[in-house]
Amino acid sequence: MLNPADAAFLDRLRAILPEGTLRTPESRHLEEPRGRWHGIAGAVACPATTGEVATIVRAAAEARVGIVPLGGGTGLVGGQVMPDGPLPLILSLERMTRIREVLPRENVLIAEAGAILADIQAAAEGVNRLFPLALASDGSCRIGGNLAANAGGVNVLRYGNARDLCLGLEAVLPDGSIWHGLRRLRKDNTGYDLRNLLIGSEGTLGIITAATLRLFPRPAGQGTALFVVPSPSAALDLLALTQDHLPGLVSAFELIARQGLEFLSETMPQVRHPLADPPDWMVLIDLGLPTGLDPAEALEALFVAGAEAGLVTDGVIAQNEAQRHDFWTLRESLPEANRHIGAVSSHDISLPLSEIPAFIDRAGPALARLGEWRINCFGHLGDGNLHYNVFPARGQSRADHEGARDAIKTCVHDLVHEMGGSVSAEHGIGRLKVKDLETYGDPAKLAAMRAIKDALDPLGIMNPGAVLRQAK
Amino acid sequence: MLNPADAAFLDRLRAILPEGTLRTPESRHLEEPRGRWHGIAGAVACPATTGEVATIVRAAAEARVGIVPLGGGTGLVGGQVMPDGPLPLILSLERMTRIREVLPRENVLIAEAGAILADIQAAAEGVNRLFPLALASDGSCRIGGNLAANAGGVNVLRYGNARDLCLGLEAVLPDGSIWHGLRRLRKDNTGYDLRNLLIGSEGTLGIITAATLRLFPRPAGQGTALFVVPSPSAALDLLALTQDHLPGLVSAFELIARQGLEFLSETMPQVRHPLADPPDWMVLIDLGLPTGLDPAEALEALFVAGAEAGLVTDGVIAQNEAQRHDFWTLRESLPEANRHIGAVSSHDISLPLSEIPAFIDRAGPALARLGEWRINCFGHLGDGNLHYNVFPARGQSRADHEGARDAIKTCVHDLVHEMGGSVSAEHGIGRLKVKDLETYGDPAKLAAMRAIKDALDPLGIMNPGAVLRQAK
Incomplete structure (x- = not known):
């Protein structure tokens, strides 16, 4: 069991650190972007050197006080805030920016x-x-x-x-x-x-x-296009075609769904839509090419090849840097539009690439059994990484469906797991998905993780309760 | 302390495995390419399934018998042969080839x-x-x-x-x-x-x-060139120039020294030298390009740019697949020519890229204090990975210098370590470099490695004595 970062501990720590290193936590040290947790802390330590970090960790180990390391605080799974337990010390790297x-x-x-x-x-x-x-x-x-x-x-x-x-x-x-x-x-x-x-x-x-x-x-030339595709399966074949045409030169391949474009029109009308009619599915393709290959020409050739193969039905190719910027603004505004609408449950999942179409086909009907939803499925198709977000039907709000979140999450994660996917593609486990890891993780891997944690951090002081449940 | 894989253990194991799984070791199970160690074993187990591997490991854990896993046996640091200690069981994956x-x-x-x-x-x-x-x-x-x-x-x-x-x-x-x-x-x-x-x-x-x-x-087109460079420093600048010209498209960038070419002429005269006079230094550059970029043209443009910058003084560009094959044969014959000559000591080292010229400048004079040597320094310059091999002077043999090997190795490794490099770039630690790891490894990392080993393999049965010294 850990001890709290109490006044006596903080006094000892203050005495061995340069003045000003130990500070009173501000709200930014205790909050996370989704507002699901509020952190606690005895103090925040802001070391200026690696040596000071080591001094702090040694002192915390001696006193068996938990440490919550803090970077920019932008994580989405609560890894940066400890909401309960013996008061920890926050160790913020904010002064080590060199x-x-x-x-x-x-x-x-x-x-x-x-x-x-x-x-x-x-x-x-x-x-x-x-x-x-x-x-x-x-x-x-x-x-x-x-x-x-x-x-x-x-x-x-x-x-x-x-x-x-x-x-x-x-x-x-x-x-x-x-x-x-x-x-x-x-x-x-x-x-x-x-x-x-x-x-x-x-x-x-x-x-x-x-x-x-x-x-x-830096690539000599960059090019971006939005191509309309008839289906996620076609998008996947187009990805393979693109990589075959330009091995190693495709920087991004992002999937965008009609629902996301509608959310954008609704909540952020200032964002330009390069295609007049929002298609069911489109992809943003970004290339970085060497001297000798013209990005617009390469994208035109890709469009022709994709159209011939029945994989592309419409599209626009950025003709200049301003248009390129517009295309990316569209893509990067999707999460903000989502936040304006307010998801009941959002999921950062990955799947084996070739399972993505089947997942999309199956997930919608499975969720429909739990209620009426609007689904925005978008993300890094090239990596098999979807942000599969579930929203209330038009006219309803997330508050109407708080009780459904767990069932939705379980429905999505069960299907992802069954299809060989991951319930955390890029956001991590933090505190949000500790139980998911226990549920879906491979038992041999979990046992190895626990053994490694206990071997390297036998006192359990490092970010207690994140990734692995805190040993009692 | 481990127990030997004795007759009683092998009988128990035989009883729980399909017939034919447990076999008498053949010489190929006990040898390694450099002939520095000869392995021992109670038996070799050749499981056909992952389940059988698990059965064998469980039995070995129960009896606390060491296991030496064996793949193709081509490793160069003795990781695949245990030369002494309680008789281990060799676990060969040779039947799991699907x-x-x-x-x-x-x-x-x-x-x-x-x-x-x-x-x-x-x-x-x-x-x-x-x-x-x-x-x-x-x-x-x-x-x-x-x-x-x-x-x-x-x-x-x-x-x-x-x-x-x-x-x-x-x-x-x-x-x-x-x-x-x-x-x-x-x-x-x-x-x-x-x-x-x-x-x-x-x-x-x-x-x-x-x-x-x-x-x-697969890249649409491949191209290979041999460019003569005035120095290793120029080779390094040419590497940067090549990557700037063709970001992400350079497959290999290999350094070749005059000494290696002379060894080739001496021991393998059948290997073609595309350049009439062996230069002090040259590089083999290999490109894999997409449709729309011609490999020969790209290499010509690179030659011109390199020559203008004073980084290339001569060169040949493969005009067809046969020439490309010849260039690679030259490169890939260097290790065999080395074996014919017989190195006193060979080193698989890596360095921060920009330290390579200084390392080459310093290593020669440092070694000269230990005797008269021929040095063949070649390898994967693009990765900062040199095979820095030290040979006896002409007319002498490695046998004349057996006593000097440790001093040579220490001289090279000390310098590599001082310059922020690694004493095992790609071959690993095995049993050959356990002491090097102890000498040059970071103490905190070594302690973490030992803790991880003890946590995951508390009985110490997995490949005893490789990487980490066997706990007594």
Whole structure:
């Protein structure tokens, strides 16, 4: 059982840290975007150096006080707020924002965990390089949190998840030791993959303090199109066709449903719709091409090939950067429109690519047995990652259906699980999906996870209750 | 302390396995390519199913008998042979060679651990796809071993290491439980990354029995060139230039030194040298391009740009598939020529890319203090991975210098470590580099590795003595 971060503990901590490191929590330290949890804390520690992080973790371990690591606080599964239990200490990386090194010659950048994602993207751009991690929360999420949660986003198809963009980590482990693992190596087979173990562990195995990140050359030309497709199955075949035409050059392949466009018209009429009539299904295709290949020409050739194969029925190709921006604005406004409508239940799921059409076919009728809903199914089709969100019928509100949320979630997750999918594609487990993990997780994997947690954090002080239920 | 796989244990095991599963070890089960170790074993078990693997592991756990997992036996660091200690059981995956599924629509293939790498490559080619893992031992290594060792090879620059090519695993954990993790998902953030923990753990945390592998579209055109560069530093700048010209399309970028060409002329005169005079340094560049970009034209443009920048002084571009094959034969014959000459000490190292020129500048003089050597420094420059091999002076043999090997190795590894590099880039730790890992590994990481090993394999039965020293 953990001890609270009480006055005596905080006094001891204050005495061994620089003045101003220990602070009174502000509301931003205790809230999360969906407003489902409100965090508690004895104090928030804002260390300025890795050494100070280690001092804090050692003190918490000695006193057996829980630590909740905090990045930008943009996570959607409650990994960043502990709502009950013995008062924890929040450890915010907000003062560790330095970009330590930019090495364009080797396509590497080293940033502290508190660096804002947009600042890292800008630093890369400043040396004519690309850091491809791109999320809606670019401007406020922090790289340590992105890595702890293994963030996804719109460029995973081409560049991979956050874990694929990281070459090395510096981290403080639960005993307060510092792992100096800021390697700049593309190949390093010296022992177990501690880097990937910490990435995606959501602060339950240690605190990432800095990371070596991969940069990429910037494509010479970028092109974007919206293609109308007759069905999700056609969209999938079009994805394969696109990749066959342009292996390794497709940056994003996003599915957009009519329902999403209707929500946009209803709640955000200022967003431009490049296609006059909202189609049932369309895809946004984004290419990054080398010198010698013209993006518009490549997209026209793809349109012709897709139309000949019966996979595309209409479309628009961005003719300039302004249009490209419009297409992306449309795509990126979908989540905000969703928030205006108010989902009863939203799901961040992934499926084996070829199961997606069957999932969409089956999920609608299964949910119809629970009531009348509007469904907005959109997302990163190229990654098999759908945001499958269920809304009340027109004229009703989410408040009318609070009681149905669990049944809807179970219906969707059961089907996803049956079809070999994941109930958390890119958002993680946090506190929201601890029970889902227990329900759907492989028992041997769960046992291994518990053994690893107990081995690395025997006192259970790291982000208590996230990912794994807190041992009593 | 482990117990030997003695007659009583083997009798019990025989009784619970299908007839013919337990066999007498043949020499191929006890040897490794470099002849530095000879393995011991009570028997070799050749299970045909994952269930049989689990039965064997459970029995070994009950009796506390060590298990040495065996794939194709091609590893270069002795991970596959246990030379002393209580007689282990060898568990060979040689009968589990099935390719269970090929799913071209989603670019996925599922293979059992004993499948030969070349057979997987061929199965991918059969559906017009590419499985890009490519090693000298293609024809005999097995995918389970490739994953257990996180194999590298010539296409890492573009497609990543073995770990980057794997979406899911089925594995038997040290308690005999089966992890059913054959996911076909591109995104799955449900808990700790057990997949990457097992990959690269060299059989010390469990036995991989099957894997879901990523396939890729085949490039429309491939092109290969040999460019003469004035120095390793110029080679590095040329790498950056090549990636800027053709982002994501460079499949290989290999460094070749004059010494390697001289060894080839001396020991394998039948191998063609496309350049009349052996240059001090050259690079082999391999491109895989989409329709619309001509490989020869792209390489010519690169040559012009490289020459203008003073990075290329001469070169040949393959004009047809036969020439392309010749260029690659030259590259791939270098290790065999090395074996004919006989290295005193060879090193599989990696460095931060921008440190490579300085490393090459410093390593030669440092080694010269230990004697007179011929050095062949070649390898996967694009990955920062050098095979830095030290040979006796002309007229002498490795036998004349057996006593110098440790000093040479220490000299090279100390320098690599000092410069932020790795003493095992792609071959792993096995039994050869256990002491190196202890010497150069980060203490916090080593402690975490030991804790993980003890948590998942508390009896220490999995590949005893590999990666980590066997606990007494």
